[in-house]
Amino acid sequence: MSTDFLEFRGVSKRFGAVQAVDGVSLGIKKGEFYSLLGPSGCGKTTMLRLAAGFETPDAGRVFLDGRDITELPPDKRKVNTIFQSYALFPHMTVRANIGFGPAIAKRPKKEIRDEVDRMLELIRMTGEAAKKPDQLSGGQRQRVAVARALINKPDVLLLDEPLAALDLKLRQKMLIELDLIHDQIGITFLYVTHDQAEAMSLSDRIAVMDGGRIEQVGTPAEIYEAPRTSFVAAFIGDTNFLEGRVEACPDREYCRLAIAGMPPVLCFNDKSLQPGQPISLSIRPEKVHISHERPEEKPQRNILPAVVEDVIYLGSTTKFWVRADGYRIQVLRQHARYFLDEKPLRWKEDCWIWWHADDGFMLDRFRRSDEGLLAVPPQRVGD
Amino acid sequence: MRRSRFPVVVTALVMAFFYLPIFILVANSFNPARFSSRWQGFSLVWYRRLFESPEIWAALKNTLLIAVSVTAVSVVLGTAAAYALHRYGQSRLQRVHYTLIYQPLVVPEILMGISLLMAFVAAGVPLGLFTVFLAHVTFCVSFVAMTVLGRLQDFDFSIVEAARDLGASPWQSARKVLIPALMPGIVAGALLAFTLSIDDFVITFFVAGPGSTTLPLRIYSMIKYGAPPMINALSTLLLAVTFTAVVASQRLARAKR
Numbered sequence: 001m002s003t004d005f006l007e008f009r010g011v012s013k014r015f016g017a018v019q020a021v022d023g024v025s026l027g028i029k030k031g032e033f034y035s036l037l038g039p040s041g042c043g044k045t046t047m048l049r050l051a052a053g054f055e056t057p058d059a060g061r062v063f064l065d066g067r068d069i070t071e072l073p074p075d076k077r078k079v080n081t082i083f084q085s086y087a088l089f090p091h092m093t094v095r096a097n098i099g100f101g102p103a104i105a106k107r108p109k110k111e112i113r114d115e116v117d118r119m120l121e122l123i124r125m126t127g128e129a130a131k132k133p134d135q136l137s138g139g140q141r142q143r144v145a146v147a148r149a150l151i152n153k154p155d156v157l158l159l160d161e162p163l164a165a166l167d168l169k170l171r172q173k174m175l176i177e178l179d180l181i182h183d184q185i186g187i188t189f190l191y192v193t194h195d196q197a198e199a200m201s202l203s204d205r206i207a208v209m210d211g212g213r214i215e216q217v218g219t220p221a222e223i224y225e226a227p228r229t230s231f232v233a234a235f236i237g238d239t240n241f242l243e244g245r246v247e248a249c250p251d252r253e254y255c256r257l258a259i260a261g262m263p264p265v266l267c268f269n270d271k272s273l274q275p276g277q278p279i280s281l282s283i284r285p286e287k288v289h290i291s292h293e294r295p296e297e298k299p300q301r302n303i304l305p306a307v308v309e310d311v312i313y314l315g316s317t318t319k320f321w322v323r324a325d326g327y328r329i330q331v332l333r334q335h336a337r338y339f340l341d342e343k344p345l346r347w348k349e350d351c352w353i354w355w356h357a358d359d360g361f362m363l364d365r366f367r368r369s370d371e372g373l374l375a376v377p378p379q380r381v382g383d
Numbered sequence: 384m385r386r387s388r389f390p391v392v393v394t395a396l397v398m399a400f401f402y403l404p405i406f407i408l409v410a411n412s413f414n415p416a417r418f419s420s421r422w423q424g425f426s427l428v429w430y431r432r433l434f435e436s437p438e439i440w441a442a443l444k445n446t447l448l449i450a451v452s453v454t455a456v457s458v459v460l461g462t463a464a465a466y467a468l469h470r471y472g473q474s475r476l477q478r479v480h481y482t483l484i485y486q487p488l489v490v491p492e493i494l495m496g497i498s499l500l501m502a503f504v505a506a507g508v509p510l511g512l513f514t515v516f517l518a519h520v521t522f523c524v525s526f527v528a529m530t531v532l533g534r535l536q537d538f539d540f541s542i543v544e545a546a547r548d549l550g551a552s553p554w555q556s557a558r559k560v561l562i563p564a565l566m567p568g569i570v571a572g573a574l575l576a577f578t579l580s581i582d583d584f585v586i587t588f589f590v591a592g593p594g595s596t597t598l599p600l601r602i603y604s605m606i607k608y609g610a611p612p613m614i615n616a617l618s619t620l621l622l623a624v625t626f627t628a629v630v631a632s633q634r635l636a637r638a639k640r
Contacts, residue, residue, distance in 0.1 A: 054544055074547040087545035091563045101549040104559075152549060 004063075005030040005188055006051060006156050011060030013046050020046040022212035023060070028156075028190060028205075033182050035191045035199040038209035039235065044192045047209075048158050051190060052081045064155060080149035081158040084165065086141045088133040094144050095120075095129040101152040119147040122181075139170050146181065156188040163198060175201060196236045200224070208232050224284075229365040233282035234373035240288070240329050241371060242281040242360070246273045254300070254357055257281070262325045265302050266357040273362075280366035285332035287359035290320055290345065291352055300357040308349050320345065322353060329353060330374075405622065412615035429616040439617065442601035445512060449597065450580040453519040458573045460520070461527025462565070468528065469535040487522040488529065495522065496589035503590060510592030518590045519580045526579060527572035534568025567635045574632035578625045 004027030013021040021043040028034045036044035049055045050062055053074035061070045069077055080101075088097050096103075098119050102112045120126045123143040133141055142162060149157055162178070163171045179202055182189055193199050199206050200220040208215040208223060208231070216223060216232045227233035230241060244259035246269075255269040257279065265281075273279060289295070295303060306329065310321035320331040331353060338344075345351055415426035433439055464484055471477045487495065499518045500510075508514055542564065546556035562569070584599040591600060598621070605614050 052544075052548060054547075074544070075550045075552055079548075081545070081548045083541045083545060085539055085541050087539065087541035089542055089545070089560055089564070091566075100546070100551075100559075104550045104555060148545075148549065 003027075003029055005032075005065055006190065007063040008047065008050070009061045009063065011047075011050060011057040011062065013043075013050065013055060013057050015046075019212050021050070021057070024209075024212070024214055025060075026207055026214065026217070028188060031186050031188055033179075033189045033191065033202055033204045035193060035203040035206045036209055037193060037196060037199040037206050037236070038215075039194055042209040043212040044194075044209050045160060048081070048160050048190060048192045051156065052079055052158050053077050078152075078155040079158055080152050080154040080156075081160065082142075082145050082149050082162045084161045086133075086145040086165075088141055088144055088148070090133055092132070093129065094125065094131050094133070094136070097133065097144055098147045098151055100148060105152075115151055119151050122150075123147045138166050139174060142166065142174060143177075146178075150181070150185065154187065156190055159189060159191045161193055161195075162191075163193075163195070171198075178202065200236070208235065210235070226361060227282055228363065230280060230282065230363055230367050230370040231373070233361075233363065234370045238285050238330060238332070238374060240283045240285065240327075241366070242283065242327070243366065244279060244281070246275050246277045246279060248275055249273070262304070262327065265360065266300060267360045267362065268358045269362075271362050271364075280363045281360040282363055283329075283355060283360045285319070285330040286317075286334075288329065288331045288353050288355045290322065290331045290333060292343065292345065292349070294352050295354050301354050302357060302360075303352060303354040306351050306353045308345050308347055308351055311345065311347055318344075322351065324353060408615050409619050409622070411612060412619045414612065414615075417612065429612045433613050433616050433620075436613070438596075438601060439598075439613075442596050442598045445515075445595055446581055446598040449512065449516050449519060450577050452516055453523050453580045454573050454577045457520050457523035457527050457576045458569060461524045461572055461576075462531050462562075462569055464524065464528040465531035465535055466561075468532055469538075484525050484528050487525040492583075492585040496586040499586065500589040510590060510595070512595040514590045514592065515587055515595050515597065518586050519583060522583075522586070523576035523579055526575045527569075530572035530575060531565060531568045534565055534571075538564065571632040571635045574628045574635070578628045578632075582621065582625060 006028040008024055008026045010023050010025050011021055012019070012023050024043070024047065026047075036047055038044050046055060050057055053069070053072055053076075056070065061068055063069065064077065064079070089100065092100070095116055099112045099116045102115060107115075116129075117126070120129055123146060125140060125143060125147075128136065128140065133144070136144065142165075145162070159178075163174055166174060175198060178189075182202075191199070191202060200223075203220055205217060205219055206223050207217045210231050216228045218226070223232060224236055227236065227239075233239045233241075242257075242259050242262075242265065244257040244262075244265070247256045247258040247264060249255040249269060253269060254266055255273060255275075256264045257267055259265055267279075267281060271279070290306075295301070297303070304324040306322035306324035308320055309323050309328070310319075312319040317332055317334050320333070322329050322331060410422075412429055413425050413427065414422055415428050416423045464480070468477055468481055468484070472481070496518075499514075499521070503510060503514050503517075508517075543556050543561050546560040547553070551559060582599055583597075584603065587597050587600060588603075591597065596604075598617070602614055602617060
């Protein structure tokens with residue numbers, strides 16, 4: 001644990017009746033791009049404010065580079081924040097905004113001017129130095145906020161939903177720019193967002209939060225491919241949940257599950273479960289295959305007959321909602337040549353779905369309410 | 384379809400009701416006639432007489448002395464009060480504070496005048512410039528606080544946090560970020576306090592002592608002992624000053640909203 005650069009040790013914070021952060025321990029390595037991901041009110045922004053020094057925890061400690069910074073005021077910490085609203089000083093020019101930190105630190109005037117010039121070049125806004133924040137576009141304001149924070153050479157840069165106020169195209173552009181900046185200067189980023197796509201595309205590691213607690217920590221691929229709880233599975237991407245009980249374990253690797261109303265389902269037994277134990281599965285929609293024809297039987301292949309209930313054409317992919325033995329299952333398929341060699345599946349047609357036993361992932365914890373996070377098409381009348 | 388003339392007529396009548404007396408006063412200040420209000424040609428004679436009157440100059444000196452000091456003190460107190468009210472507005476203490484600050488805006492002036500007079504007498508403070516100054520501060524603070532509070536309502540406090548984050552101490556972040564950002568509200572409040580102090584009559588009437596006669600009091604006594612048209616000239620000048628100040632304060636309050 002000594003390699004952690006920014007570390008939260010058992011921190012808790014309560015606001016009135018709300019337990020915003022509940023005994024969270026996290027370690028962030030030097031130079032890492034680390035994201036806190038979760039729905040609004042999950043405590044991720046409070047974590048960031050604890051790191052910045054705007055809040056002090058009710059319990060637990062915060063360490064930076066081995067030093068206890070729990071009681072240190074924000075101006076004494078070598079961390080800088082990029083606020084969701086950017087929080088540029090409205091009465092100052094772009095140049096004065098960026099130079100604020102060095103000016104407070106009483107650095108020589110010439111040095112500040114050169115530093116600001118370098119920053120302006122980095123964010124490609126040399127021509128806008130004399131403008132006031134209200135004369136800038138959203139993307140420009142964001143870049144000024146980045147420059148204003150980076151000029152202080154912080155140990156950790158804290159980013160509080162920095163892209164939330166931008167429109168989609170600009171968000172994608174800024175995403176790439178943030179990634180470039182992180183690669184260039186190599187400082188530690190702590191990034192707070194509710195947008196899973198942002199977190200996935202930027203982060204080295206992600207901590208998924210819910211209700212003031214950490215649900216899971218891992219690389220984007222680990223979080224997506226091997227979600228530990230139903231919350232993580234449903235919040236990041238889409239998924240299908242199946243609940244059942246272990247029926248038999250034919251060998252050490254796989255077990256057969258009994259799921260009410262379904263033929264036995266084979267599943268990779270990475271939890272060393274014994275027959276009789278209850279278990280919930282998460283199967284990602286893109287792991288499920290769909291076809292008119294019955295696929296070839298294979299030892300580790302689960303095959304079910306189904307009826308197409310909804311088809312949503314999404315351009316690069318198509319989403320199917322099928323009903324198999326009373327379960328609604330979501331399937332996502334990518335097209336090869338849509339018009340030429342695919343005979344499209346249509347509404348109400350019979351079909352076959354199948355998935356490999358390795359693609360059903362066993363969850364440690366299942367919570368019924370997490371199904372509410374999944375996008376489900378409206379139920380048809382009489383359904 | 385023809386538009387109705389009714390709104391135009393009503394507007395004209397209302398304007399006449401409000402501004403005709405003022406217009407007559409301004410016009411008469413340029414009228415050399417001593418007793419009648421018949422127009423006898425344009426003249427600046429009353430303005431010249433005004434500038435030659437030592438009582439007027441003494442009263443003006445008192446008025447400005449009080450107005451400037453009252454503005455300075457109530458801007459500091461009022462801004463601090465508004466900040467406290469905004470930041471800690473949920474606490475019971477601040478709700479009491481808000482009610483207290485709000486009182487001078489609704490309590491009849493005559494009541495404030497009498498109660499202040501009784502307080503000064505009870506405390507044994509001799510009536511004079513100092514009591515007028517204290518009395519003016521009591522109500523000017525409220526006006527400044529309310530103006531600044533309005534500005535704070537849509538103020539993004541994350542810029543103060545940003546300043547702290549970038550290494551500023553609490554004092555530095557107040558001086559370099561909070562106060563400059565609130566400046567339009569503070570200046571608007573200051574101009575309001577200044578004009579209110581300059582033309583306050585009722586409260587000043589109760590708490591003024593010998594040697595602390597302000598301009599409004601002087602005007603009142605001039606009317607009582609015959610109505611020399613000098614008052615018209617003086618009123619016109621006062622009108623010009625207060626009007627300018629009010630317009631400026633409104634402009635600033637609106638700026639950058």
